[in-house]
Amino acid sequence: MTAATIAPPTAPPATGKPRRAGWAAKLVPYWLVLPGWLWLAVFFIVPTVIMLSVSTMTGDIEAGFKQTFHWSTYTDAWSTYSVQFIRSLEYGAIATLLCILIGYPVAYWIAFRGGAHKSSLLFLLLLPFFVSFVIRTQSWNFMLSDNGMVLSRLRGWGVVSSHFHILQSSTAVVGGLTYNFLPFMVLPIYVALERVDPALLEASADLYASKFTALRKVVFPLSLPGVFAGVLLTFVPVAADYVNSSILGGPKTTMIGNIIQTQYFTNLNYPVAAALSFILMAILLVGVFLYARLLGTDDVLDAAAA
Amino acid sequence: MASVTSQVLRAPEPTEPAKPKRRSARRVSGRWLLPAWGWLVIAWLCAPIIVMIVFGFNNTTGKFNIRWQGFTLRNYRNVFGIDGLTNALENSLGIAAISTVLATILGTFLGMALGRYRFRGSGSVTLLLFANIAAPEVVLGAAMLSMFLTLGVPRGYLTIVLAHVMFSLAYVAVTVRARMVGLDPSMEEAARDLGAGPVTTFFKVTLPIIMPGVLAGALLAFALSIDDYIITSFNSGNTVTFPLYVFGASRTGVPPQVNVMGTLIFMFGVLVAIFGALSSRRKRV
Amino acid sequence: MPESDPSLPPDLLRGLTSARLSRRSALQLGGLSALSAVLAGCGIAGAQHSSLGLSAARAEITKFWAAHKKTGTLDFANWPLYIDVDAKDKNVHPTLDAFTKQTGIKVKYSEPIQDSGSYFSKVQPQLASGHGTGFDLMVITNGLYLDKFIALDYLVPLDQSAMSTFYAHASDLAKNPSYDRGNVYTMPWQSGITGIGYDPKKVGKKITSWNDLLVPALKGKVGMFADTEDLPSSALCAVGVNPETSTPRDWHKAAAWLKKQQPLVRKYYEQDYIDALSKGDLWASMAWSGDIFQANASGATLEFVVPSEGAPIWTDNMCIPAHAAHPRDAMTYMDWVYQPKIAAALAEYITYITPVSDAHAVIAADAKAATGTDRTGLEQIASSPLVFPSPSDFSRLHRFRVLTKAEEKVWNGIFEPIFQS
Secondary structure (H helix, E strand, O other): OOOOOOOOOOOOOOOOOHHHOOHHHHHHHHHHHHHHHHHHHHHHHHHHHHHHHHHOEEEEOOOEEEEOOOOHHHHHHHHHHHHHHHHHHHHHHHHHHHHHHHHHHHHHHHHHHOHHHHHHHHHHHHHHHHOOHHHHHHHHHHHOOOOOHHHHHHHHOOOOOOOOOOOOOHHHHHHHHHHHHHHHHHHHHHHHHHOOOHHHHHHHHHOOOOHHHHHHHHHHHHHHHHHHHHHHHHHHHHHHOOHHHHHHOOOOOOOHHHHHHHHHHOOOOHHHHHHHHHHHHHHHHHHHHHHHHHHOOHHHHHHHHO | OHHHHHHHHHOOOOOOOOOOOOOOHHHHHHHOHHHHHHHHHHHHHHHHHHHHHHHOOEOOOOOOOOOOOOEOOHHHHOOOOOHHHHHHHHHHHHHHHHHHHHHHHHHHHHHHHHHHOOOOOHHHHHHHHHHHHHOOHHHHHHHHHHHHHHHOOOOOHHHHHHHHHHHHHHHHHHHHHHHHHOOOHHHHHHHHHOOOOHHHHHHHHHHHHHHHHHHHHHHHHHHHHHHOOHHHHHHOOOOOOHHHHHHHOOOOOOOHHHHHHHHHHHHHHHHHHHHHHHHHHHHHO | OHHHOOOOOHHHHHHHHOOOOOHHHHHHHOOOHHHHHHHOOOOOOOOOOOOOOHHHHHHHHHHHHHHOOOOOEEEEEOOOOOOOOOOOOOOOOHHHHHHHHHHOOEEEEEOOOOOHHHHHHHHHHHHHOOOOOOOOEEEEEOOHHHHHHHHOOOEOOOOHHHOHHHHHHEOOOOOOOOOOHHHOOOEEEEEEEEEEEEOHHHHOOOOOOHHHHHOHHHOOOEEEEOOOOHHHHHHHHHOOOOHHHOOHHHHHHHHHHHHHHHHHEEEEEOOOHHHHHHHOOOOEEEEEHHHHHHHHHOOOOOEEEOOOOOEEEEEEEEEOEOOOOOHHHHHHHHHHOOOHHHHHHHHHHHOOEOOEOOHHHHHHHHHHHOOHHHHHHHHHHHHOOOOOOOHHHHHHEEOOOOOOHHHHHHHHHHHHHHHOO
């Protein structure tokens, strides 16, 4: 997908100003990009650099923080919270895998069986996301509570003991994460499946392939870019989430996002907080940039635009 | 890639029409599995929404909206009954409005530049947008907080708006870019040949054509802003937005007015989406 | 700053901040009026005060309060559910309306404080850069963060001459607390006990001690707090140590107790334990006394117990943040709520420990005058040791430990991993 280019006007138009040709026209894209780029530079790039600098400061809230290039904050932060880091990556991986397993068939269904109703089905899929995700997660907190609609019924049927609870477990947290990020997986896969030419499926049928073989050998490989885009758009936010863990989680489900939040707002330990954020960002963005290098940015950007 | 493959495969024309599908018992029984799964997933996704809507009608006594206690419209009549919640909603709507306008303007220009022109640095700008979209919210929020702390900027309404514009303008940019890529440049050339200046061309030719993309981007920016929790919680100071209120209300019990407001926002979004779909369908006709 | 130094004797501190007789008027009263007419022309100038010293500081404070007059507006920041509300309209607070009627000061009431730590982190940058917080009056719990507010001079010292109601009616718990000797910066709003709240029907038996929360039958149904004040202090009580005088070795013992309990704990809660307890997700939990009272008033059937080993008692304090726009109005309100009638009206709704022991008589009288459920409710409040603890109750209640910066690091390092795992 290459950007279309316009040829600069070869001859000045009859009533136009001759100045418009040449270098002024070449500057147009730069002028267009400038405001947005400036905003991102000031509020995205600069803060990241400042965060890096905060992470090597020492001090406390009363005496103030001074830049001392104290790099051992990083090693201390990692050794103290490595469990939470690894747990976040684990939850990210499990939730992403679940999203693929749950979401791929749905994307396939809409793309290939949706027919005239494709956009309505997509709409239904995205409908819940018109409600704030905090409300949605609180809703699950309500539905899955020990005496709530789900568990009281299960207990009535004798399926679970009176001590059993879903909430405050890693299952609940991973379930919440999968729930909240499913569309981020379904959409890119759908976009990729949509591009598969139905003539290919006809051709494979003509070549005596069963539906399943066609899926395995033709459709799935063609949809892989979408799957990879979905993995990226799902894994990164899931690993960094802390709201699901906060509402649905219990002891031993703390994620690194919770720790970062606590360090900033309860402990007021800004260097450690900044160091943890930076480590998280480094881990995730290394993966992101590797992805961009290998597979290009277009699929992710198209998915975001969808 | 798909088009190339299909061209290759289209060369040998099939000599007979496609084989009639064999309806074996196994094939028929398998066919309903996929839609069943799809509908099951959709039901799972919608379940909490239905619960939210239903419990907005709950006749709650006491503080906790826990058990169903009877149907009432009282909460709808009293939707603005809790000052803190109403104030939070006002903040959210105001912030969303301002940040949508700013993000749409900045993002549209960015998207136009990327979709239309090839210029030095376009690759790095694309990468910047990509990094912004892919970066986790915790990191975006924490980085901005670090900057505000270092510069001694008090956090509040303004810092929330700044943050919201930052993370939504990339989404507007990619949406407009997608639209711009498909734009036929001959329209603009024609306008220029007819003597229109660049500004006139933009407002009378380009903008109307990409307007669906701009509106889609604006809607996306609005939705992202209204719903944002993580980045807002890092940069809000004392200001309370709607998601922040809901999250913090768990101590006092989430009041049913939250359900009502969530339902109303949901209905509004649904209506806008349906309206958008209908009007674009009408345009196509 | 001298005001914050807890080692100064309280009477000295009181003296520094209250009005005094000046040398000049003493001379005049000495009856040298005749000579003074002659000597009026000449005199000996008073000795120059140096700008450093406790008297100079006192003079600054007096000057500050003399310069600030009533403005008619008060911005009050409080915790949720911490003031009386009208039965019909939750946005109306009868005592605030009474205050406005009596003094003409309009109160803008908000509830932005969820916990002292995050509130401190929110307002700290504003105060550090010399701006106000937007509020004139806030309520902060004694402990780490109140100490930080004081140490950083983020609080306006109170006008001791405007605290007559306070000194007339404040209980011994409220006057001259260990964390603010001489009430230089704070006047208590309410105090509370951190004990155990439980559902007797689900638990099946009476709970009387912290160690009752170690029973395997409660696995997955026990809630504890996720903080570095209530949780460690309760654990220290559980292992038989007074938190106020505990040593690092005691801290490790307490941490071991908590780790032993960890497999039974469903979650370490911020403040949403009361929701879980009311829903039935929890059967027993660490709890704040007033929360259980209020939950029962809303229809729950929970019980609160002060554990036999002892329990932490804390105080939420009214204080004036620096750069407040209307400090005089805040001062007026702070003193005004110490009238027994007002304190009783607040206690009847808030049901935490009121700092005005004279309110007890008022509530008892209100109970006699009421009928039906109102009467039983009021009688319950009047007779509850959770609102009016007896002296013997106090022997089991302990304040949080005051920590130095170095100790704070050790303390956090020991206790944070327990609820942040």
